[in-house]
Amino acid sequence: MTAVSSPPEExxxxxxxxxxxxxxxxxAVHLHKRCPGKRYAILEARDAIGGTWDLFRYPGIRSDSDMYTLGYAFKPWLASKAIADGPSILNYVRETAREYGVAKHIRFGHKVVAASWSSADACWSVEARDSKTGESRLLRTRFLYMCSGYYSYDKAYRPQFEGEDSFAGTIVQPQFWPQDLDYSGKRVVVIGSGATAVTLVPAMAERASHVTMLQRSPTYVVSRPSEYEFAARWRRLLPEKLAYAVTRWRVIAESMFLYRMARKYPEEVKRRIVALARKDLGRDYDVATHFTPRYKPWDQRVCVVPDGDMFRAIREGRASVVTDTIERFTPTGIRLACGQELAADIVVMATGLQLNVLGDAAISIDGQPFKPGQALSYKGMMLSDVPNLALAFGYTNASWTLKADxxxxxxxRLLRYMDRRKLAIAVPRRGHEAGAQPFVSFTSGYVQRAIDMLPKQGDRKPWQVYQNYLQDLLMIRFGRLADGVMHFGRKGTMP
Known part of the structure; x- marks a missing residue:
C-alpha cells in the first residue's frame, strides 16, 4: 500500500x-508598523487583493458606509465621495498594500482548509490548498489571525421558487454576476430589499426599460449625500491627515448619536425616517406599504442610498417597488400571492449572503474538534478556550473597519506583551458566570439562518460584544491584558 504523503512544512x-x-x-499594516520584527504571511484563497471589493462586480457596487470610517485610521481617504463605488475602494485597499510593502507577503490561491493547535509546540499547523495545483501546503505559526470575513465566497443564500424552470428569461445572483449580461432595454425584477437590492435598482434603471424591486417586507432606507461638505471644507483648511482625522471623528460621533437615539426612541426615529422617505418620494406615494418596516430601526441594518438615487429612479418612473410574496415563476415573469404578474426578462436574486465562521476551515485544539457555535466571543476579538487566535469582525451598526482597526x-499590543514576558500562549478562559447570548442581535434573515454556527457573547465583561466604537477604543487601548480571564503560558504548558 502506498503511504499518503503529508504536506511539506515551511x-x-x-x-x-x-x-x-x-x-x-x-x-498586515498594523503588524508592519507596530511589530516590525515579526515574520508573517498572508494567505488569500483568490488570486487578487481586495476581498469583497474584488469579488462583487454587479452594477453600481458601492459601500453603504462612508469612507471616512470604512477607510483605515492610518491612511486618509482623499477622494471627494464619502459613499464610494467598489472600484475606488478596491484601488484604495491595493494602494495601501503597495504603500506599506505588505503585498509581497501574500500567497494567492491558497485556501485554508484546516488548522490544528498543539499546546506542546505552542503553535498552529495550518493546511492550505493551492487552487492551481490542488496540492496542500502546511504552514506553522505561533499566532493565527483570521481576516476572512463572515460570509461564503463560494455560495450565496438562494431560495428556490416554484416554476423557475419554466421561466424563459435569465436568473442571476449578484455575487456571481455575469460580466457579459446585457440588460439594456430589458425588464428587470430584483428580489430583495437589502443593501444589494437598493444599490442594484438605481444602477440598472439607468439602462433597463424598467426595474422593479420585489420585497416581502420593507426596509429602512435613508438618503445621504455622496459628498460631505464639511469634509471638503476641512481639507481646504487643515493638513491632509488632520483633516481626515477630524472628519472621521465627526462621522463617528454623529453615527453613535443617531444609533443611540434609534435604540432609545425607536418610534420617534421610525417616524422621522419614514417622513424623510415620503418627502423624497412625494405625498401620493404609498410609503406606508413600501417603506415602513414592521421592526424597529437597527433591529436590521439601515440601508443608505447616496443622493437619494433610488428615490429619484422611482420618482422618474424608471423603477418601482412591489411588496408581496412570490406564488411562482411563470414563463414571462413572476406571479405574486395577490394574483398580479410581474413581467421580467431578467430576475436578480438579491436574497442575501451565506454566513460562515473562520472561513469554514476545520479547527482542532490538541486533537479535539472545535465548534465556533459553542464558544464565547472574548471582547469581540478572540474565542473562549482557543489559544493564539484572533478574528476580525466589524460592527453591525457602523463601519466594519472601525472594529477591524x-x-x-x-x-x-498582545504580541508585544507576550514577547516582553517570554510567553508563548494566550487563551481566554470561559468561566461559569458568563451566560450565552446571540453574538449579533440582528433579526435579519442571513443572521438568523447562521445563529447556531456563530459564536455567542456573554452577559458581562469581557464576553460582551459592544456595538460602540468609543467603548471599544477605551477597552482595547487601555484595558488590562492580564485581566484574569486571559491566561498566559509558556511553550508546552497550556494555561
Missing part, C-alpha cells in the same frame, strides 16, 4: 493572516 511564522481583503491588509492594534 519555516515557523510569528503570525499568519488569513484573507487579503480590507481587514487582512489592515492587519481596533482589533489589529490590540493583537499587536
Amino acid at each position: 519555516p515557523l511564522l510569528d503570525v499568519l493572516i488569513v484573507g487579503a481583503g480590507l481587514s487582512g491588509i489592515g492587519a 481596533l482589533t489589529a492594534a490590540w493583537v499587536c
